Amino acid sequence: MTDREQDQLLATATDRFERRLSEQIGAVRIAMIEGDAATRQEISNLRVETRGEIAQVRLDMAEQFAASRIHTEARHRELLKWAFVFWVGQAIAVAGMFKAFT
Numbered sequence: 001m002t003d004r005e006q007d008q009l010l011a012t013a014t015d016r017f018e019r020r021l022s023e024q025i026g027a028v029r030i031a032m033i034e035g036d037a038a039t040r041q042e043i044s045n046l047r048v049e050t051r052g053e054i055a056q057v058r059l060d061m062a063e064q065f066a067a068s069r070i071h072t073e074a075r076h077r078e079l080l081k082w083a084f085v086f087w088v089g090q091a092i093a094v095a096g097m098f099k100a101f102t
Contacts, residue, residue: 001009
């Protein structure tokens with residue numbers, strides 16, 4: 001094989017290698033773009049799901065706080081009722097003592 005033939009064979013092999021390399025790099029780029037798009041879509045879906053779950057948690061918390069508030073108000077009314085009964089009883093007892101001593 002002459003130098004010219006070797007140079008031509010080397011040039012042909014180099015061109016083939018560069019072409020295959022370009023094709024493979026192009027395929028990798030396409031795969032990366034598709035993977036990136038799929039990842040972005042998945043993140044978007046997760047974001048929507050998370051927002052829905054947060055909204056549900058907020059709703060559940062509001063319901064629980066409302067129930068707790070109602071329960072607390074009922075207990076306060078009950079305590080106030082018994083405090084009033086005690087105060088009336090004490091006032092009657094004190095009035096009876098004043099009447100007895102006067």
